[in-house]
Amino acid sequence: MVFRNRQGILPQLYPMKAIGRPSRMPVLLCGAVLSLAACAGVQLQTPYPEPPATVDQAKAYMAARDQALANLDYEINQKTRECYSRFFVSDCLDKVRIEGAKLRRAHLEIQGQAGDLIRLDDYSKRRAGKN
Numbered sequence: 001m002v003f004r005n006r007q008g009i010l011p012q013l014y015p016m017k018a019i020g021r022p023s024r025m026p027v028l029l030c031g032a033v034l035s036l037a038a039c040a041g042v043q044l045q046t047p048y049p050e051p052p053a054t055v056d057q058a059k060a061y062m063a064a065r066d067q068a069l070a071n072l073d074y075e076i077n078q079k080t081r082e083c084y085s086r087f088f089v090s091d092c093l094d095k096v097r098i099e100g101a102k103l104r105r106a107h108l109e110i111q112g113q114a115g116d117l118i119r120l121d122d123y124s125k126r127r128a129g130k131n
Contacts, residue, residue: 044079044099046072049110055121058114065111072107076100 049068052058076096083092 044072044075044096044103046075046103048103048106051110052114052117055117058117061110061114062118065107069104069107072100072103 046068049061052061079096080093083089083096086092
């Protein structure tokens with residue numbers, strides 16, 4: 001007769017060696033794989049725009065802006081479709097939305113800077129023409 005831990009004084013009629021403790025390795029391995037799959041970062045291939053330093057760069061950005069935003073929307077839609085093949089769909093969708101919002105916000109900031117540069121250049125040209 002063998003006494004097991006947490007059993008109080010109730011005797012166990014089988015030897016301790018015959019009762020194996022279930023291994024936690026498969027559970028831990030599955031948990032690690034699922035957490036890694038869920039944490040797999042969603043990275044969009046569209047680069048963050050560079051702020052323009054000159055008027056020519058600002059005009060080039062404004063000309064290419066519509067195409068860059070169209071490419072960004074296409075890539076966001078593509079990543080959204082890929083999320084539905086993953087286990088944690090809502091987490092993946094949230095990451096895609098957040099990353100897309102960051103890129104759109106960066107484009108809006110650069111668009112404002114480029115517009116300011118172009119307006120200041122036009123203003124300085126008009127002022128120079130009056131004198």
